[in-house]
Amino acid sequence: MFRPVTLLLSSFSLAALLAAPALALDAVTLGTNWKAQAEHGGFYQALATGLYEAHGLEVTIRPGGPQVNHPQLLAAGRIDFCLAGSMTNAFNYLTADVPMVTVAAIFQKSPLVLMAHPDRGIETPADLAHMPILISTAGRQTFWDWLKITYGLEDGQLRPYTFNAAQFIADPGVAQQGYLTAEPFAVAREGGFAPRVLLLADFGYDSYASMIETSWRLVEENPDLVQRFVDASILGWVSYLHGDPTPGNALIKAANPDMTDAQIAYAIEQMTARGIVESGDALTLGIGAMTDARWRSFLASLAAVGLYPADLDLSRAYTLAFVNRQVGLALGRELTGG
Helix, strand or coil: CCCCCCCCCCCCHHHHHHHCCCCCEEEEECCCCCCCCHHHHHHHHHHHHHHHHHCCCEEEECCCCCCCHHHHHHHHCCCCCEEECCHHHHHHHHCCCEEEEEEEEEEECCEEEEEECCCCCCHHHHHCCCCCCCCHHHHHHHHHHHHHHHCCCCHHEECCCCCCCCCHHHHCEEEEHHHEECHHHHHHHCCCCEEEEHHHHHHHHCEEEEEEEEHHHHHHHHHEEEEEEEHHHHHHHHHHHHHCCCHHHHHHHHHHCCHHEEEEEEEEHHHHHHHCCCCCHHHHHHEEECCHHHHHHHHHHHCCCCCCCCCCHHHCCCCCCCCCCCCCCHHHHHHHHH
């Protein structure tokens, strides 16, 4: 049985570990929630620097995209892990009686944003009332109902968002959804202005994001493999955010040739500045942290507006067995000189 590796390597070299006698690696596949990007950087870093291999894993990262349904493939047993953009994924599994489970929350804050032109006087989501809002199909199935009910918006405002900022840039009277780490950069680059950005996490949308999901079957039959995957991924994120991200970025750009160094640098800057990965409980419990209180409070916020039953059995939605172990905290302090 492999054990989690404690890494305190000044140069982040794995030479000593990889010099150990070769053992068979467990092959697993991770399906991400979008095309390769810095928002997946820690996973690519763990792959590029040999962290997964050092934890006895042969990991394949399968990029997502608008036509890719990784939760469906996870439920069908075609992949071993996938990333969820919202805790509503877990609630949907519960209501459909699909035995999937969340084992870590890499993002402590959801990077979901709404954008408006800077001269429109937009300070809160409520200020968007009666303004057309570009929302994707996935957004309509996740955060839109909460946003609509909480801030007095209406379905009649909805317009399709096709992951192209051109319509938003051209029309000052339109608002648009986005990711903190992506669309604002695209607007500044293509439109020549910095949009007004409302991070939904600042307005009550308290969901974790980039959550690692797997099946209850894998958790019950091979918890050691799940622990090794979670630990190696966490250490990959520590290395990516506090060390040299070049190895991970090289894999990201190989998997997604449209990704630029400037876009990657912007995304890392925003994730760090806004505490997307490292804030709240993650500061003391380690990256990936989750708590019972946070899961209960987010369900309560959605139940209060009638989106889910308040009595969902959350014990079937997630487990804290693989997180909150302070994995990577010492390494992070070493890499940053703290």
